[in-house]
Amino acid sequence: MDSIDDLRALRIARALGDPTRFVIYRHIIDAGEMRCGDVGVDTPVQASTVSHHLRVLSEAGLIGSRREGQGVYYRVISASLGGYLRFMRNLERKGRLHASSPV
Incomplete structure (x- = not known):
């Protein structure tokens, strides 16, 4: 996944923003692959x-x-998280550019 749009980024943020889902996601990452009953x-x-x-x-x-x-x-689809991280880094770069622009 090379790039994601705003809607996809929002879905990922909402999914990982829930503490329970974040724990589940980390648990699957740590295991590599996990049977549903073991999650x-x-x-x-x-x-x-x-x-x-x-x-x-x-x-x-x-x-x-x-x-x-x-x-x-x-199992984790690492390309999705990678795409999300690139999306967020791009937002951060844009924010720095606008912050350093004269008003």
């Missing part, structure tokens, strides 16, 4: 809300899934 293990995440948070992260393009037998496994 809430070793985290403060309630099992009843895991599927909702996974859906939001998936809709933001931050995680992907694959089926294996009856299990669903989640």
Whole structure:
């Protein structure tokens, strides 16, 4: 993912802005890949809300899934986070340019 638009950046920001989703995202990053049933293990995440948070992260393009037998496994899509970080760095650069411009 080379670039993202404002709407995509907003989806990613909202997804990662929720403390629970951020914990889940970090947990998946640390594991490399994680079975759906294991996502809430070793985290403060309630099992009843895991599927909702996974859906939001998936809709933001931050995680992907694959089926294996009856299990669903989640992994991070690193290009999405990379695109978001580039988007934010570009905003920061624009902000510095405008801040240093004479009024």
